[in-house]
Amino acid sequence: MEPIIKVVNVNKSFGNLHVLKDVSFTVERGEAVVVIGTSGCGKTTLLRCLNFLNEYDSGEIYIDGELLGYKKVNGKLHRRSEEEIAKSREEVGIVFQSFNLFPHMTVLENIILSPTYVRKIEKKKAIETAKELLDRVGLLDKLDEHPVRLSGGQQQRVAIARALAMQPKIMLFDEVTSALDPELVGEVLAVMKQLAKSGMTMVIVTHEMHFAKDVANRIIFMDDGRIVEQGSPKEVLSTPKSGRLQAFLKRFTEDYFL
Amino acid sequence: MPTFHFDYLIIERNLPLFLKGLIVTIEISAVASVATLIWGLILLFFRISKRKIFYWPAMGYIEFVRNVPVLIQMYIIYFGLPSLGLTFSSFVCGAMALTIQNGGYMAEIFRGAVESISTSQYESGFALGMRRFLVMRKIILPQALKSAIPSMISQFILLLKDSSLASSIAVVELTHIGKLLTERSAATYEVFITIAIIYIVVSSIMSLALDYYERKVRVLR
Amino acid sequence: MFSLFVGTFPHLAKGAVNTLYFSAVCLILGLVIGILSGILSVIPSKIIRGIIFAYIYLIRGIPLLVLLFLTYYMLPLFGIDLNAGIAAAASISIYTGAFISEIIRAAINSLPGGQTDAAKSLGMEYWLYMRKVIVPQALRQSLPPIVNIALMCIKFTALISIISVNDLTLAGKEMSEVTLKPFHIYAEVALIYFIFCFSLSRLGLYLEKRLHYVH
Numbered sequence: 001m002e003p004i005i006k007v008v009n010v011n012k013s014f015g016n017l018h019v020l021k022d023v024s025f026t027v028e029r030g031e032a033v034v035v036i037g038t039s040g041c042g043k044t045t046l047l048r049c050l051n052f053l054n055e056y057d058s059g060e061i062y063i064d065g066e067l068l069g070y071k072k073v074n075g076k077l078h079r080r081s082e083e084e085i086a087k088s089r090e091e092v093g094i095v096f097q098s099f100n101l102f103p104h105m106t107v108l109e110n111i112i113l114s115p116t117y118v119r120k121i122e123k124k125k126a127i128e129t130a131k132e133l134l135d136r137v138g139l140l141d142k143l144d145e146h147p148v149r150l151s152g153g154q155q156q157r158v159a160i161a162r163a164l165a166m167q168p169k170i171m172l173f174d175e176v177t178s179a180l181d182p183e184l185v186g187e188v189l190a191v192m193k194q195l196a197k198s199g200m201t202m203v204i205v206t207h208e209m210h211f212a213k214d215v216a217n218r219i220i221f222m223d224d225g226r227i228v229e230q231g232s233p234k235e236v237l238s239t240p241k242s243g244r245l246q247a248f249l250k251r252f253t254e255d256y257f258l
Numbered sequence: 259m260p261t262f263h264f265d266y267l268i269i270e271r272n273l274p275l276f277l278k279g280l281i282v283t284i285e286i287s288a289v290a291s292v293a294t295l296i297w298g299l300i301l302l303f304f305r306i307s308k309r310k311i312f313y314w315p316a317m318g319y320i321e322f323v324r325n326v327p328v329l330i331q332m333y334i335i336y337f338g339l340p341s342l343g344l345t346f347s348s349f350v351c352g353a354m355a356l357t358i359q360n361g362g363y364m365a366e367i368f369r370g371a372v373e374s375i376s377t378s379q380y381e382s383g384f385a386l387g388m389r390r391f392l393v394m395r396k397i398i399l400p401q402a403l404k405s406a407i408p409s410m411i412s413q414f415i416l417l418l419k420d421s422s423l424a425s426s427i428a429v430v431e432l433t434h435i436g437k438l439l440t441e442r443s444a445a446t447y448e449v450f451i452t453i454a455i456i457y458i459v460v461s462s463i464m465s466l467a468l469d470y471y472e473r474k475v476r477v478l479r
Numbered sequence: 480m481f482s483l484f485v486g487t488f489p490h491l492a493k494g495a496v497n498t499l500y501f502s503a504v505c506l507i508l509g510l511v512i513g514i515l516s517g518i519l520s521v522i523p524s525k526i527i528r529g530i531i532f533a534y535i536y537l538i539r540g541i542p543l544l545v546l547l548f549l550t551y552y553m554l555p556l557f558g559i560d561l562n563a564g565i566a567a568a569a570s571i572s573i574y575t576g577a578f579i580s581e582i583i584r585a586a587i588n589s590l591p592g593g594q595t596d597a598a599k600s601l602g603m604e605y606w607l608y609m610r611k612v613i614v615p616q617a618l619r620q621s622l623p624p625i626v627n628i629a630l631m632c633i634k635f636t637a638l639i640s641i642i643s644v645n646d647l648t649l650a651g652k653e654m655s656e657v658t659l660k661p662f663h664i665y666a667e668v669a670l671i672y673f674i675f676c677f678s679l680s681r682l683g684l685y686l687e688k689r690l691h692y693v694h
Contacts, residue, residue, distance in 0.1 A: 051600055082604060090602035100593035103614050113611060114601035159597075166601060261554055316500035325630070325676035326669045329648060334669065337655060338662030422542035426641050433544055446552035454549055459539035 004029045004170060004201050005050065008041055010059035010072045010086075012045055016032070019045045020056070021225040027203060034212040034233075037222035038248060043205045046222070047172050050203060051092040052085055063092060063171055077226040092119060093163030094172040097179050099155045101147040101162070107134070108143045111162045119166065133161040137191050153184030157191055171195065173204040175229075209252050213237055221245045268445040269452050280456060281436030286349060287418045290337060290356035295410075295418065297357055298364030305365050306372060310355060316365070323362035329423050331355045336427040352424030360417050371406035372398060407475075411468045415461050422457075432456060483663055488655045491664075494650025495671050501568070501646060505642035509627070510630065513579025519615060520584045523605070531580070539575040544638055546570045551642060567639040575632050582624045586617035607653045622690060626683035630676045637672070647671060 006248050012020040019042045027033050035234035043174050048054040049061060052069040061068040068088055072076040080088075102110050107192045108241060111130040115121045121129075136142045137157040139150075156176055173192065177185040196202055196215050206212060212219055212233060219236040221229045223244045229236060240246045269276075280342035302315035323331070332355040346354070353354045375398050385465060425434035432453055481677035520531040538546065550573075551566035559565060590613060640648035651668035655661035 007592050053596055055601060086599070086604045089600055092600075093599045096593055096596065098591070098593050100591070101618075102594065102596035102612055104619060112605060116603040116609070117607055162601070219612070265571070321677065322669075322673065325673045325680065326636040327515060327672060329637045329640075330651070330665060330669050333648075333651070334662065334665045338665050341660060343661050422544045423638070425544065433542065433548075434546060436545070440548075440552065444624040447556070449551060450545060450549040450552060454537075454541045454545050457542060457545060458537060461540045 001029065003027055005203070006060075007046075007050075008060045008062075010046075010049060010056045010061060012049060012054060012056045017087070019225055020049070022059070023222075023227055024059075025227060025230065026222060028095055029201055030199045031217045032077050032200075032202045032215055033206065033218050033220060034164075034216040035203065035220045035222060036209075036212065037205070041222045042225045043222050044174055047094075047174050047205050051089050052168070053094075055079075063088060077192055081256060086118075090166055091169045092172060093154065093166055093168035093170070093243060094174065095159050095163055095176045097155045097175045099152070099159045099179075101155055101159055103147050106144050106146055107139070107150075107158050110147070110158065111165045114162075115165050125141070128159040130161070130165055133164050134158075136194075137161050138187070151184060152180045156180065156184075156188045160188075160191055160195075170201045170203065173202065173206065175205050175207065177206065177208060184209070209237070221248065223248070262291050264447050264451075265445045268439075268443050269448055270429050272439060272443075275435050275439065276432070276452065278458065279432035279453075280339055280460070281419065281431065282349075283421050283433075284427060284460075286356070286424060287414070287421045290353045290360065290421070291414045291417055293357040294360040294413075297361035298368060301361055301365035301367040302372070305369055320362040320365060322365075323359050328355060328359045329426065331359055332423060333425050348424070350430040351427055352421070352429045356417055356420060356468065359420065362415060363413055364410065367406050367409045368402065371402035371409070374405065375402055380381065408456040409471050410469055411464065411471070415464045415468075418461065418464070419457065483660060485665055487658060487664060487667065489652050490573055490654055491647065492672065494645060494647040497645050497650075498636050498647040499675065501571075501636050501639065501644075502629070505568055505571040505575055505636065506629050506632045508568065509575030509579055509628070511554060512572060512576030514583055516576065516580040517583025517587070517617075518609065522572070535580060536576050537622050538574060543570065543574050544641065546574055547638055547642060563639070563642040563644045567636075567642065567644045571632065571635050571639070574635065575628060578628050578631065579625060582621050583617055584647075586620040587613055589620070590616055604692065617654060619690065623683050625688040626679060626686060630679040630683070633675050633679070634674065659664070668685075669670065 005027035007023060007071060009026050010020055010023045010071070011018070021042075023042075023046060034244075035042050035046065045054055049056045049239075050068075052115065057196065060070075068078055071080055072078075078159055101107075102113070105113065108127065108130055111133065112123065113124040115126040115129065116123050131143070134143065137160060139154060139157055139161070139212060142150060142154065142158070147158065150158065159176075160171075177188050180188065185208070189208065190212075192202070192204070193215050204216070216233050218230060219233050220242075221236060221242075221244075228242050229245050234246070235258060237249065240249055265321075299366075301316055301319065304312040305320070307313055307316075333353065334347075335355050336351040339345065339351075379397055379401070380393055383397045384390075392417060421431060422433040424431055428434075430438075434451050436453045440446050443449075516531045516534065519527050520535075522528065541549075547570045549565065550570040551561065551563060554561055554566055583653050594616070595608065596614055598612045603611075618672040636646055637648045640652060643649065647668055651664055658664060
């Protein structure tokens, strides 16, 4: 079966800064892939390319067989229209480091907004689904609260529920616990672990090495815009092959025990 | 919709008049700006003083000029003062009203600038044995006033536009020229389009000067 | 002196009511113009952004009084007979609208980029997320500054007396000519304006405190 994500020779620059350099990899359906690397290595940029929030300059990204963001016309890449791009984002959910909940709406309204207006789901049904999702993340009682009343961990779990409400094929996570107080990290990771177990395809950028070891089917290590090593958690974390990965992991074993 | 017809001739013939009006506008604005600076500084001392006898009158004054239209302030001075025995020329009345109004805003600009100076500056001064007034004079104010220059220039641009109100107390500045010309010629909107363009050009020049200054200062920082 | 104030008060009160009424009309029209152009000033179309920029630049570059006269004399070009009231309402609304536009624009731009990131990621298109996510938040944030604009609007309306539209200032002019005590009359007028504007400024401060609590 075709991989659900196929990235081929992707490059991305911001002005003179060449951030992604010929990046290629695939993700199979149901896989949980964790991307690790030093800050500035391009992992967040890569993640944001997967739902075209960052527009990649060259190469190809296929989401479930369809070319993302561009159309191939006579061999040349033409940028798709805004409607087509918006439509492709319905299938890829993302959770951000800074939650990005809509502060002027309640938790429930946050979750049902896009399903009702974009997927045109009937409001009653959307509310039902929202309640189920909130229950899954353990926040059903916070239905009518505004985000400002919730802790960071709670807001992040709502953000996950909001993304899941669109019933995406893929979920992206961009350092979703980095902005949280340490005590709140666990509740979010628990939700993510559960999600991975249920078979969701996930691409996760994180610093949480224990989580990676526990949940990832595959770990990708990036450095300076390129994929340096990838493999199973055991391969990558316990027996790193490249010098750069060894140096990177050394920092973690000094603080944690892997 | 009637055709738009622009009588260039009348404008051309009266260019000297427009120029005269512009000069008076610049004169009254310049005089009022300088006076505003001085008056604003004086008000500042009252405004930031810890002593209630200085603080409250300053606050009252500033609230007054903020909540009463400039035009009324002008009328009080031009029409009202003579009945108390104080008569000034219309130019002076206009300049006074502009100074009174903008002095209040200027004091607030200065206050904001002074408050933005970090307390460590005060502490350094006190640590060197300097008293509060000296610290203000030599350390705080120079820095505060320098950082306030962009806001000050913005306020002067507003002042220039407010000077148009002096036309209603018989100051023959640019807007008044407009009133005169519409009365004695057939041109109406042509006159005011020209006047509008002149104001836009002048305020643009001032804004550009402001941008230039800000860029110069930013680079140095 | 007291009898002076009491005697002139009815006439001044009528003028004051006119001033408030006029200010309200201009504020409402100004809000419509301002909110629309504030939103248009951030949309992806360069042409429309340019038009709005030109509008703001030109309007804020001239004194309100000049705009007032200009509007008055340009009315015939639009097929309207010279009418000071219409010119006054139009020019003050347009002028107020320019200020409101800048406030809305600043509010929209001050929202964190993550809001549009999240909205786009949920598959929302531009006008949907402008309508549901961006503009509601921008409006909420703009409320205290807009109360300040309402205050400015009341002060703006004092100018309409110059083209003989009935308001508090014109009433003051008339009373001072009748009583020959201009200082007292204009002081009284100043007091009335002060009460109106000061109340609005307190309202603005109250709103700012309340909104900060919620968000």
